Amino acid sequence: xxxxxxxxxxxITSLGFNTGENAAKMRERCSGVLLSEDHFISPTPxxxxxxxxxxxxxxFGRLNSKEGYxxxxxxxxxxxxxxxxxxxxxxxxxDTLFIISTAKGNIDLLxxxxxxRVPKERLKLAVMARVISSFFKNPNQPLVIxxxxxxxxxxxxxxxxxxxxxxxxxxxxxxxxxxxxxxxSGFQSFKAIGSGPCKPYDEGRDGISLGEGAGTVILSVEPExxxxxxxxxxxxxxxxxxxxxxxxxxxGLFLAIDGALKDASICAEEIDYISGHGTATNYNDEMESKxxxxxxxxxxxxxxxxxxxxxxxxxxxxxxxxxxxxSMKNNILFATAGFSKMGVTQPVNVLSDCxxxxxxxxxxxxxGFGGCNAALIFEKQ
Amino acid sequence: MxxxxxxxxxxxIRNNQAILNGEEFLKGAPEDDFATFIRSxxxxxxxxxxxxxxxxxxxxxxxxxTELILKDSAIKEKYTDTEIxxxxxxxxxxxxxxxxxxxxxxxxxxxxxxxxxxxxTLPNIVIGEICIRNKIKGENTFFIFEEYNPEFITDxxxxxxxxxxxxxxxxxWVEFCEGKYExxxxxxxxxxxxxxITHTAEQIKKIYNF
Numbered sequence: 103x104x105x106x107x108x109x110x111x112x113x114i115t116s117l118g119f120n121t122g123e124n125a126a127k128m129r130e131r132c133s134g135v136l137l138s139e140d141h142f143i144s145p146t147p148x149x150x151x152x153x154x155x156x157x158x159x160x161x162f163g164r165l166n167s168k169e170g171y172x173x174x175x176x177x178x179x180x181x182x183x184x185x186x187x188x189x190x191x192x193x194x195x196x197d198t199l200f201i202i203s204t205a206k207g208n209i210d211l212l213x214x215x216x217x218x219r220v221p222k223e224r225l226k227l228a229v230m231a232r233v234i235s236s237f238f239k240n241p242n243q244p245l246v247i248x249x250x251x252x253x254x255x256x257x258x259x260x261x262x263x264x265x266x267x268x269x270x271x272x273x274x275x276x277x278x279x280x281x282x283x284x285x286x287s288g289f290q291s292f293k294a295i296g297s298g299p300c301k302p303y304d305e306g307r308d309g310i311s312l313g314e315g316a317g318t319v320i321l322s323v324e325p326e327x328x329x330x331x332x333x334x335x336x337x338x339x340x341x342x343x344x345x346x347x348x349x350x351x352x353x354g355l356f357l358a359i360d361g362a363l364k365d366a367s368i369c370a371e372e373i374d375y376i377s378g379h380g381t382a383t384n385y386n387d388e389m390e391s392k393x394x395x396x397x398x399x400x401x402x403x404x405x406x407x408x409x410x411x412x413x414x415x416x417x418x419x420x421x422x423x424x425x426x427x428x429s430m431k432n433n434i435l436f437a438t439a440g441f442s443k444m445g446v447t448q449p450v451n452v453l454s455d456c457x458x459x460x461x462x463x464x465x466x467x468x469x470g471f472g473g474c475n476a477a478l479i480f481e482k483q
Numbered sequence: 484m485x486x487x488x489x490x491x492x493x494x495x496i497r498n499n500q501a502i503l504n505g506e507e508f509l510k511g512a513p514e515d516d517f518a519t520f521i522r523s524x525x526x527x528x529x530x531x532x533x534x535x536x537x538x539x540x541x542x543x544x545x546x547x548x549t550e551l552i553l554k555d556s557a558i559k560e561k562y563t564d565t566e567i568x569x570x571x572x573x574x575x576x577x578x579x580x581x582x583x584x585x586x587x588x589x590x591x592x593x594x595x596x597x598x599x600x601x602x603x604t605l606p607n608i609v610i611g612e613i614c615i616r617n618k619i620k621g622e623n624t625f626f627i628f629e630e631y632n633p634e635f636i637t638d639x640x641x642x643x644x645x646x647x648x649x650x651x652x653x654x655x656w657v658e659f660c661e662g663k664y665e666x667x668x669x670x671x672x673x674x675x676x677x678x679x680i681t682h683t684a685e686q687i688k689k690i691y692n693f
Contacts, residue, residue, distance in 0.1 A: 145591055205605060207576070212585045227576050227627040245635070246627040248576055249607045256624055263642065284581070287588040288601035337648075339565065340614040340623045346602045357565055357620060361648075471602065472611030474623055 105332035105483065106265040106273075107325040111424040112185040114177055114278075115315035115411040116151040119161055120184050124411070125428050128436040129456055133410050135299035135311040144286045149299055151313035151412035152281060153177060166237070172208045172220055175230060177316035178278045179237050185318040186238075189326060191272045193238035199270045200244035202231040203257035203277030204416035207248075210282040234276070251379075251470030252338070253277060254317065254419025255478050259336035261321045271323050278316030279415035285312060292346070294383060300413075302380030302406035302438050303387045303452045305445030310381045313412020317420030319427075325483070331427040334463075334481045335366025341473035348385050348469055352392030355467060355475040359397045362465070362477035370398050373479075374461040375435055377426040379468050380406020381413055382440065390467060391446035393475075399465065405453045409439030419468050423478065426464045430482045433460050486645045488652075489679035493669035493690055494551035496524070496544060503551045505690065517664060521547060528554070532616055537599065539580045541659040545571065545609035546616060548666035549653055553617065556670055558651050566650040568621035569610045570640055571668075572628055575660035576606045609657055621649050631656045631667070633687040641682060644673035667691050 112120055116134030117127040127134070134151040138144075155173075162176040165183050186193055193200075207227045211220060224230050231244040245264075247257045254277045261273035279285070289295050289312060296309035321333065339361065341354035349355075363370060376399060379390055394400055407422050414421050429435050437456045444452065466478040495502040499511035499520045509527050511520035521543045525535055528550050535543060558567055580603045588596045602608065607625040614623060622643060626636070636654055643649040655668040669690075671682045680686045 145594065206581075209581065212581065213589070225578055225581075226574060226629070228574060228629040231627075232629070243628075243632075247624065248605070248627050249623075249625050250605045260624075267638075267642065283588060284585060284604075287594075287596040288584065288598075288604065291596035291598045291601055338622045338624060340569070340611065340620050342564065342614040342618045342620050345608050345611040345615070346598070354620060361565075365648075470607075471605055472607040472623075473614060474607060474611070 104266055105334050106262045106321045106323060108319050108331040108333065108427055109322045109326040110185045110189040110320040111427065112181045112318045113315065113421045113424050114153060114181045115313060115414065115421065116153060117411060119157060121424055121428055124425065128410050131437055131439055131456065133299055133439050135409065135412050143281065143283050148286055148295060149311050150281050151311060153314050170219055172216060172224060173210065174208055174278055174280045175233055178234055178276050181316040181318045182238065182274060182276050185320050189320055191320065191322065193240055193274060196241055197271040198240060199242050199264060199273045200235040200240055201247065201257045201261050201273055201275045202234060202244055203247045203253035203420065205248060205250055205253055205279050206285060209284045210280055213283055249470065249474055250472050251415055251418060252468040252474050252476040253416040255466060255468040255476035256338055258319060258333060258419060258423060258478055262333045262336065265321060265323050273321045274318065275321060275420060276316065276318040277420045278417045279314060281312050281314040296382060299440055300382035300408055301440035302382045302408055303446055304441045305443045307382040307384065307387060307445055309383055311408065311412040313414040315411060315414040315417045315421055317417045317424055319420055319424060329431060330483050331430055332481050332483050334479050335362050336476065336478040337361025337365055339475045341475065343473055345473060346471055348389040350389065352389045352396060354473060355390060355393035355469055356396040358475040358477040359393060359465065359467065362479050366479040368463065372463050373399055373402050373465045375429065375464050376402050376404035377422050377464055377466045378404045378406045380408055382408060386469060388446050391448045391450045394450050395448045400450050403435055403451050403453050403459065405436055405438040407436065419476065423466050426466055426480060430461045430464060430480065433458055435459050487641050488644045488671045488673050488682035489675055490682050490686065491556055491670045491672050491679060492552040494548045495691065496548050496666040497664060501551060508551060517662065538612060539603035541577065541579060541657060542603065542609045542612045544659055544664055544666050545657040546612050548657065548668040549613045552668055552670045562651050564618055564620040566621060567619045568643060568649040568652045569613055569619060569623045570636060570652055570654045571610055572626040572632065572636060572656055573606065573658040574627065574629055575658060576627055577604050579659050579661065580604050613653065633684040637682055637684050637687060640671055
């Protein structure tokens with residue numbers, strides 16, 4: 103299979119409204135996971151990474167003056183617009199396709215936040231996706247992936263496959279999720295939210311930090327710049343074990359990593375860096391470290407970015423892949439915020455400090471409810 | 484170049500009726516609600532799978548439609564765990580269960596969020612249930628469309644066959660929203676066997692009578 107190229111990107115999180123702003127904060131080891139006392143979201147205070155509303159309103163307001171968009175639609179549209187500003191591709195062209203990834207979409211519409219300004223129909227993910235693609239006057243039916251926390255990674259792999267088929271020249275892959283009463287109460291009921299900012303792979307880890315955000319990657323059959331990042335392979339698997347807990351053995355994620363390496367026609371020794379899923383739940387990080395051992399990747403430097411931006415759900419695979427691409431382009435690997443002492447039984451090479459390193463190939467891992475796992479491989483060309 | 488797979492078996496569940504390969508498998512009484520009908524289907528299939536009872540409606544629907552198509556398929560004897568995949572789609576995601584879950588948290592004086600309900604507020608959980616029941620570990624993806632899109636799904640699955648990623652795939656549509664439900668599921672295989680229907684959008688439209 104031919105490579106496809108990541109020609110532009112954007113990430114919107116608590117740390118900033120573009121990739122560079124997020125990277126600058128991560129270099130300084132500055133976390134956006136803070137204590138929130140928003141009673142509209144939760145009756146008790148909780149740690150999360152929340153996008154700054156006044157900046158979102160201002161950024162979106164510069165693109166559009168009309169009312170009638172949800173918070174998530176504003177985040178995704180703003181993210182796509184910023185990514186588009188850095189390329190020559192035409193989002194309104196027939197040969198450009200939109201792929202949207204989200205776990206919960208406009209779930210805050212259930213909460214009656216928007217009164218009559220936004221119709222309830224937009225709870226339907228395909229309707230939301232059309233609102234987004236129509237904003238950019240795209241003529242094609244957008245594709246929507248909703249595969250829990252691997253949605254973003256699946257969307258990137260889907261974009262690669264579709265470009266390989268030759269029907270389109272460019273794919274705009276964008277995803278996002280908002281933090282609402284719905285999500286926070288649900289993860290709280292699972293006792294999955296950490297007592298402080300999350301600590302991936304650390305011995306003191308006790309749960310996730312939720313994060314809201316949006317991310318975009320624009321994939322193309324041709325590179326636009328001299329140094330290009332290509333998506334060279336990927337795979338999706340299922341644990342067939344439990345709907346809400348990861349496998350104890352890591353077999354499912356190992357199968358995804360192994361499948362991705364085969365899909366990319368490379369071997370484990372060629373991976374220079376792993377952008378981990380690292381949610382900081384006891385079971386996920388343990389499972390992930392076992393899978394990385396099985397794949398003989400335990401010496402490869404790895405990190406999880408969730409200590410900076412939280413678990414951004416449907417945006418996670420995209421946002422973290424964008425930051426991995428930044429690492430490849432700038433030869434810098436970020437520290438794992440929250441990590442200080444190895445807390446997984448099969449040690450992996452977790453980065454506790456930000457380091458300079460030339461990186462040619464990256465493995466991105468992801469896992470989610472429903473027992474799903476995904477692995478992607480990127481290469482600098 | 485993409486090759487085309489074959490449809491080994493197909494099921495339809497809607498309006499209190501379950502159909503397997505074009506023939507009626509079970510018809511419920513018109514007054515039966517979904518819960519009653521799907522329980523009688525579970526019994527008629529003579530299976531024992533206790534997690535069935537705690538699943539949400541969409542998972543019950545998807546799992547029973549899968550039981551029908553796998554009944555006489557012997558896929559586990561023919562393929563390894565990772566050679567089988569599940570590619571499903573619908574229009575309403577998990578909104579039916581989302582609304583039930585939200586009822587448990589919207590009133591702060593009557594606040595009882597349940598993890599057992601919350602876990603079903605993702606559309607791909609039905610895939611997880613199908614994979615657990617049948618020990619399927621291959622590619623699994625949930626797409627959302629405004630309406631059933633056999634053109635996309637057939638192309639997607641046929642490409643998984645021609646790239647060698649899968650040899651067999653459970654695919655189709657599982658929709659449950661506001662009491663209305665519909666499942667069209669089929670088992671597609673990469674290899675030809677006797678008298679099989681080709682896996683194309685035209686054939687899908689024919690068998691589901693669009």
